[in-house]
Amino acid sequence: MERYPAAAARRPARSARAADAAPRNDGTQTIQRAVNVLRVIASRGHAGLRLAEIARHARLERPTVHRILKCLCAEGVAAQDPATRHYRLGHLAFELGLAAAPQFSLRELCAPTLSRLAERIGDTVFLTVRSGYDTVCIDRREGSFPIKALLLDVGTRRPLGVGAGGLALLMPLADAAVEEVARANATRLKAYAGLTVPRLVAMVKRSKSMRYALNDLPVTAGATSIALPIRTRFGDPFAAISVGAIESRMTPARRTELVEWLRAEVEALERLLAEKATL
Amino acid sequence: MERYPAAAARRPARSARAADAAPRNDGTQTIQRAVNVLRVIASRGHAGLRLAEIARHARLERPTVHRILKCLCAEGVAAQDPATRHYRLGHLAFELGLAAAPQFSLRELCAPTLSRLAERIGDTVFLTVRSGYDTVCIDRREGSFPIKALLLDVGTRRPLGVGAGGLALLMPLADAAVEEVARANATRLKAYAGLTVPRLVAMVKRSKSMRYALNDLPVTAGATSIALPIRTRFGDPFAAISVGAIESRMTPARRTELVEWLRAEVEALERLLAEKATL
DNA sequence: GATTTTATTCCAGCATATGGAACGCTATCC
């Protein structure tokens, strides 16, 4: 599953103290590792994962992760299911999130948009933001169509580039930047229908030419999704709105129609954001 | 040099942890400190606070806090307003909160209750949970009365015992337990209308005898609030529902009426929770 | 029930976090 590139490689065999590659002496190794562990836990969402898995994905030794987790659990940031021994996020993570929420009002800002789209389209609509080399789904609205493609839960972390939302966020970037992101996530991509760096780059290219992101990988069999990026007034993409549905409801004709509706809503949103930011 | 022993002595009373004294050699000092810093930042909510303030509240040296914060900001857990230099929670705190949310469904469970109460009462209704020696407001509903007592924002952390909700959470506890909590929070209480340990103990005692928590301290001038605890089927209080309003709408007669409504709703909630937990 | 895999504890050793000192900057006061 997910490997985090940020996880510092093992301690460099100390050859020359001053010269060589940055010896990292900012005195924050432990915190970096702890935060990384939290990101790994979050990427599994509700299900949680075991110690050994976390150690693998965070590229750390088991005793180290164990010690970190013991502390995080004691503090309430993480929690362990006593039955399965799976680690999950704890109550303090939830509470800190509540305290942070007012500063990230994108969700509220987009709420009417999502509702309108879900009602009009009938399928599931997602709001996704970029977070480093990850994406996080921050909201979701279900449409009325009885077969619902609930492709991802609110709060889910995935490598940037996976899913229509992830593709949309890469679309506006220069080729070099896309390459960089793809390579940073190389190992983690495999878990998504065996996605590879060149494959991802090709999908971004295709999305660019169509002017909307299309995810037809069988990550969830039988489902297809499309997305558009939301950009700041400087053109930087920071979020995406996507629609997921069963394949039969994603014919090229219907996709064209959906993209039109999406584009109108996204443009309205971008205008709204530009206003808000013009100080 | 006695540097660390001194630091150890200054370490604040840890929540949910055995008495200090012990030399603590579990190799997690840094993480504990970082989490503590986050709690301090969260307790200030939207406004944020400066480095020196954080250092004071966390009982740490400025360079130490600075180093921790630099890392937390780089990781996205915290963020700094470049203009005011105030630190706040960052996007990752929000995102981790989203990922943790599904496991803490109390909010959704209580949502109808809060709405009903707010509509019936017309004043502001709060849902608060206990978190160690703190309370956290996890939801709020405004009534229709035009003067709104928005005493605390969702996400706000306060010392356990402050406010009607905090009192309600202490009400069902034995006197010794109340004392313990009050003393653990002694220093922090001062910030709330000069509240002291004996004063708080007395307020809890009064609340016990009235069978509802009453907060008439001038923390917010002109406002009064009342609350009832929500208990597990084992009798442990873990949350509280409170109502805040201007003094003139909190006469003894009206309080009696409000408490009746609150009690009915709380009892219904407790039955619902007992059902859910009986597996 | 044997074997593999995982969770946890221990501890020697040294890399890492620590905090005093120092410096420049900003805010406040008179």
Place this chain on the structure above:
DNA sequence: GGATAGCGTTCCATATGCTGGAATAAAATC
């Protein structure tokens, strides 16, 4: 406007606190 106080930041010698290999216990798997 000059003095003063407090804050933010960098630096670095030091020894503390973190690390991870090894060992052991506990589960999971076959």
